[in-house]
Amino acid sequence: MKYIAHRGYHNKNRKENTLIAFKKAINDEYFSGFELDIRQSKDKKIVVIHDAYIDRISNSSGLVKNKTAKELKKIGVPTLQEVLKLATDKIILIEIKEADLNIKNLLKIIKKYPNRKIYIDSFNKSVIKKLDLKPRKYKLGTLNFMLPNVTNYPYDFIGIYKKALTKDLYYKAQKLHKEVFVWGLLDIPNFDNSLKKEENLYLIVNKKI
Secondary structure, three states: OEEOOOOOOEEEOOOOOHHHHHHHHHOOOOOOOOEEEEOOOOOOEEEEOOOOHHHHHHOOOEHHHHOOHHHHHHHOOEEHHHHOOOOOOOOEEEOOOOOOOHHHHHHEEEHHHHOOEEEEEEEEHHHHHHOOOOOOEEEEEEEEEEOOOOOOOOOOOOEEEEEOOOOHHHHHHOOOOOEEEEOOOOOOOOOOHHHHOOOEEEEEEOOOE
């Protein structure tokens, strides 16, 4: 079992989804990688932020899509390209938040960093399907609230809500050589420790547990 820093290794002094939070995760041996969220700015840049609005992370307000990348940078929101420039061989787990994200722009950015260990997921399965190109160096997965049909699952890894994960699902996924990422753990994970020794199981966590 390995750990992925949810929106970077952040706390009250380090904002989520910021370069400093990602650097902290990179430099901490506890984490095998970090997770981040992407959206599109007014000037069509791919930026790293979870919410559709900037209100929660700043003293300003408004929709991300109505702000330029330059305006967003002033409140600490980096571009995806800035994140991928960080030197690391750890997993970079990218969640696509918008169904209408410009996939061509995303692919153009990713292709500049062939040595990065990039994993991409989303709740929107149609977005992931658009990225399922051959050949590709990045890995793909979908986020699921419910138990997916593992037998017919076409992608590289499965993102599953903590309450939907079972030992049976995990072992079925392993027979098909699928990695499993567990989300929804937050600060107090309720997790089956009997899976603790499993190599292809990743917990997406807000802090060390």
